[in-house]
Amino acid sequence: KNEVEQSPQNLTAQEGEFITINCSYSVGISALHWLQQHPGGGIVSLFMLSSGKKKHGRLIATINIQEKHSSLHITASHPRDSAVYICAETSGSRLTFGEGTQLTVNP
Protein backbone atom coordinates (compact mmCIF):
# COMPACT_ATOMS: atom_id res chain seq x y z
CA LYS A 1 0.00 0.00 0.00
CA ASN A 2 1.33 3.45 -0.90
CA GLU A 3 2.07 5.56 2.14
CA VAL A 4 3.16 9.18 2.09
CA GLU A 5 4.39 10.69 5.32
CA GLN A 6 5.18 14.33 5.96
CA SER A 7 6.94 16.12 8.74
CA PRO A 8 6.42 18.26 10.60
CA GLN A 9 2.63 18.34 10.89
CA ASN A 10 2.69 21.96 12.00
CA LEU A 11 5.39 24.56 11.56
CA THR A 12 5.52 28.13 12.84
CA ALA A 13 8.25 30.46 11.60
CA GLN A 14 9.21 34.10 11.76
CA GLU A 15 9.24 36.11 8.58
CA GLY A 16 12.53 35.69 6.76
CA GLU A 17 13.33 32.23 8.10
CA PHE A 18 14.40 29.32 5.91
CA ILE A 19 11.80 26.55 6.01
CA THR A 20 12.08 22.85 5.24
CA ILE A 21 9.21 20.38 4.96
CA ASN A 22 9.99 16.71 4.53
CA CYS A 23 8.18 13.90 2.75
CA SER A 24 8.88 10.18 2.58
CA TYR A 25 7.09 7.62 0.49
CA SER A 26 6.98 3.88 0.60
CA VAL A 27 6.97 2.46 -2.92
CA GLY A 28 8.45 3.20 -6.31
CA ILE A 29 6.76 6.15 -7.94
CA SER A 30 6.67 7.86 -11.28
CA ALA A 31 6.61 11.38 -9.83
CA LEU A 32 6.38 13.29 -6.57
CA HIS A 33 4.25 16.41 -6.25
CA TRP A 34 4.27 19.33 -3.90
CA LEU A 35 1.01 21.23 -3.64
CA GLN A 36 -0.21 24.21 -1.67
CA GLN A 37 -3.67 24.39 -0.15
CA HIS A 38 -4.90 27.84 0.72
CA PRO A 39 -7.09 28.60 3.75
CA GLY A 40 -10.12 28.77 1.44
CA GLY A 41 -9.45 25.20 0.33
CA GLY A 42 -8.08 25.69 -3.19
CA ILE A 43 -5.19 23.42 -4.24
CA VAL A 44 -2.33 24.65 -6.40
CA SER A 45 0.42 22.49 -7.82
CA LEU A 46 3.87 23.83 -6.95
CA PHE A 47 6.22 21.18 -8.29
CA MET A 48 6.22 17.83 -9.98
CA LEU A 49 9.56 16.05 -9.92
CA SER A 50 10.96 12.61 -10.53
CA SER A 51 14.64 13.33 -9.91
CA GLY A 52 17.04 16.01 -8.73
CA LYS A 53 15.91 19.48 -7.85
CA LYS A 54 13.53 22.17 -9.09
CA LYS A 55 13.37 25.85 -8.17
CA HIS A 56 10.63 28.42 -8.62
CA GLY A 57 11.18 31.79 -7.04
CA ARG A 58 11.78 31.26 -3.32
CA LEU A 59 10.66 27.63 -3.45
CA ILE A 60 12.99 24.70 -3.99
CA ALA A 61 12.02 21.03 -4.16
CA THR A 62 14.44 18.12 -4.06
CA ILE A 63 14.01 14.40 -4.33
CA ASN A 64 16.23 11.43 -3.48
CA ILE A 65 14.86 8.40 -5.29
CA GLN A 66 17.14 5.89 -3.51
CA GLU A 67 16.04 7.12 -0.07
CA LYS A 68 12.41 7.70 -1.17
CA HIS A 69 12.55 11.16 0.32
CA SER A 70 11.71 14.66 -0.86
CA SER A 71 12.01 18.09 0.71
CA LEU A 72 10.35 21.43 0.05
CA HIS A 73 12.35 24.49 1.04
CA ILE A 74 11.13 28.07 1.28
CA THR A 75 13.77 30.77 1.45
CA ALA A 76 13.09 34.18 3.01
CA SER A 77 9.65 33.10 4.20
CA HIS A 78 6.80 35.60 4.21
CA PRO A 79 3.40 35.66 5.93
CA ARG A 80 1.73 35.09 2.56
CA ASP A 81 3.47 31.68 2.46
CA SER A 82 1.16 30.59 5.28
CA ALA A 83 -0.80 27.61 3.95
CA VAL A 84 -0.92 23.82 4.06
CA TYR A 85 1.82 22.20 1.99
CA ILE A 86 1.04 18.74 0.74
CA CYS A 87 3.27 16.06 -0.70
CA ALA A 88 1.67 13.55 -3.06
CA GLU A 89 3.01 10.68 -5.13
CA THR A 90 1.88 9.57 -8.56
CA SER A 91 1.35 5.85 -8.86
CA GLY A 92 -0.55 4.82 -11.94
CA SER A 93 -3.00 7.62 -12.71
CA ARG A 94 -3.77 8.52 -9.10
CA LEU A 95 -2.23 10.87 -6.60
CA THR A 96 -1.74 9.58 -3.07
CA PHE A 97 -1.57 12.47 -0.64
CA GLY A 98 0.23 13.05 2.61
CA GLU A 99 -1.51 14.61 5.59
CA GLY A 100 -0.06 18.03 4.85
CA THR A 101 2.07 20.46 6.82
CA GLN A 102 0.35 23.54 8.22
CA LEU A 103 2.82 26.41 7.86
CA THR A 104 2.30 29.69 9.68
CA VAL A 105 4.74 32.52 9.04
CA ASN A 106 4.48 35.36 11.53
CA PRO A 107 5.48 38.93 10.66
Next chain:
Amino acid sequence: EPEVTQTPSHQVTQMGQEVILRCVPISNHLYFYWYRQILGQKVEFLVSFYNNEISEKSEIFDDQFSVERPDGSNFTLKIRSTKLEDSAMYFCASSGEPRTDTQYFGPGTRLTVL
Protein backbone atom coordinates in the same frame (compact mmCIF):
# COMPACT_ATOMS: atom_id res chain seq x y z
CA GLU B 1 -4.52 31.10 -18.10
CA PRO B 2 -6.81 28.07 -18.53
CA GLU B 3 -8.37 26.75 -15.36
CA VAL B 4 -10.58 23.97 -14.11
CA THR B 5 -14.00 25.16 -13.01
CA GLN B 6 -16.52 23.44 -10.75
CA THR B 7 -20.19 24.03 -9.99
CA PRO B 8 -21.82 24.47 -7.62
CA SER B 9 -19.37 25.85 -5.08
CA HIS B 10 -21.58 24.60 -2.25
CA GLN B 11 -24.31 21.97 -2.34
CA VAL B 12 -26.57 21.11 0.56
CA THR B 13 -28.69 17.98 0.27
CA GLN B 14 -30.75 15.62 2.34
CA MET B 15 -29.50 12.13 3.12
CA GLY B 16 -30.65 9.69 0.45
CA GLN B 17 -30.86 12.29 -2.31
CA GLU B 18 -28.88 12.14 -5.52
CA VAL B 19 -26.35 14.86 -6.27
CA ILE B 20 -24.40 15.68 -9.40
CA LEU B 21 -21.20 17.68 -9.12
CA ARG B 22 -20.00 19.32 -12.30
CA CYS B 23 -16.55 20.13 -13.58
CA VAL B 24 -15.18 21.71 -16.74
CA PRO B 25 -11.59 20.48 -17.19
CA ILE B 26 -8.93 22.33 -19.15
CA SER B 27 -9.83 21.86 -22.78
CA ASN B 28 -6.78 20.06 -24.16
CA HIS B 29 -6.34 17.75 -21.16
CA LEU B 30 -6.91 14.03 -21.54
CA TYR B 31 -7.16 12.74 -17.97
CA PHE B 32 -9.80 13.79 -15.47
CA TYR B 33 -9.96 13.07 -11.76
CA TRP B 34 -12.17 13.40 -8.73
CA TYR B 35 -10.76 13.70 -5.23
CA ARG B 36 -12.46 14.36 -1.95
CA GLN B 37 -11.36 15.88 1.35
CA ILE B 38 -13.37 15.30 4.48
CA LEU B 39 -13.04 18.23 6.87
CA GLY B 40 -9.77 18.01 8.79
CA GLN B 41 -8.51 15.01 6.80
CA LYS B 42 -6.17 14.51 3.88
CA VAL B 43 -7.18 14.60 0.24
CA GLU B 44 -8.23 11.19 -1.10
CA PHE B 45 -8.33 9.89 -4.65
CA LEU B 46 -11.72 8.74 -5.92
CA VAL B 47 -11.43 8.06 -9.63
CA SER B 48 -9.51 8.83 -12.81
CA PHE B 49 -11.10 8.92 -16.26
CA TYR B 50 -9.49 8.66 -19.68
CA ASN B 51 -10.84 8.09 -23.16
CA ASN B 52 -14.43 7.95 -21.91
CA GLU B 53 -13.87 5.25 -19.35
CA ILE B 54 -12.67 4.84 -15.79
CA SER B 55 -8.90 4.41 -15.70
CA GLU B 56 -8.55 3.77 -11.98
CA LYS B 57 -10.80 3.96 -8.95
CA SER B 58 -10.27 3.73 -5.21
CA GLU B 59 -12.07 1.57 -2.69
CA ILE B 60 -14.10 4.64 -1.75
CA PHE B 61 -15.61 4.78 -5.24
CA ASP B 62 -18.32 2.18 -4.75
CA ASP B 63 -21.57 1.58 -6.64
CA GLN B 64 -23.06 4.78 -5.22
CA PHE B 65 -20.65 6.82 -7.30
CA SER B 66 -20.49 7.25 -11.05
CA VAL B 67 -18.68 9.56 -13.44
CA GLU B 68 -19.59 10.73 -16.88
CA ARG B 69 -18.37 13.00 -19.61
CA PRO B 70 -21.74 13.83 -21.15
CA ASP B 71 -20.38 16.20 -23.77
CA GLY B 72 -17.04 17.56 -24.95
CA SER B 73 -16.52 19.85 -21.99
CA ASN B 74 -18.22 18.67 -18.80
CA PHE B 75 -17.10 15.93 -16.40
CA THR B 76 -19.56 14.95 -13.70
CA LEU B 77 -19.55 13.00 -10.47
CA LYS B 78 -22.88 11.54 -9.38
CA ILE B 79 -23.62 10.24 -5.93
CA ARG B 80 -26.83 8.21 -6.13
CA SER B 81 -28.01 8.12 -2.53
CA THR B 82 -26.01 10.44 -0.33
CA LYS B 83 -24.96 9.50 3.18
CA LEU B 84 -23.91 11.77 6.02
CA GLU B 85 -20.32 10.58 5.56
CA ASP B 86 -20.29 11.86 1.98
CA SER B 87 -20.07 15.40 3.37
CA ALA B 88 -16.72 16.67 2.10
CA MET B 89 -15.01 19.00 -0.33
CA TYR B 90 -14.90 17.41 -3.78
CA PHE B 91 -12.12 18.48 -6.11
CA CYS B 92 -11.99 17.89 -9.82
CA ALA B 93 -8.62 17.90 -11.58
CA SER B 94 -7.34 17.43 -15.09
CA SER B 95 -3.99 16.75 -16.72
CA GLY B 96 -2.20 15.51 -19.76
CA GLU B 97 -0.32 12.25 -19.23
CA PRO B 98 -0.43 11.64 -15.42
CA ARG B 99 3.10 10.26 -15.18
CA THR B 100 4.66 13.36 -16.68
CA ASP B 101 2.19 16.23 -16.40
CA THR B 102 0.95 18.39 -13.56
CA GLN B 103 -2.62 17.99 -12.37
CA TYR B 104 -4.64 21.20 -12.26
CA PHE B 105 -7.30 21.39 -9.58
CA GLY B 106 -10.64 23.12 -9.59
CA PRO B 107 -11.74 25.24 -6.63
CA GLY B 108 -13.85 22.44 -5.18
CA THR B 109 -17.51 21.83 -4.34
CA ARG B 110 -18.38 21.67 -0.68
CA LEU B 111 -21.06 19.00 -0.25
CA THR B 112 -23.07 19.02 2.96
CA VAL B 113 -25.39 16.09 3.58
CA LEU B 114 -28.01 16.66 6.29
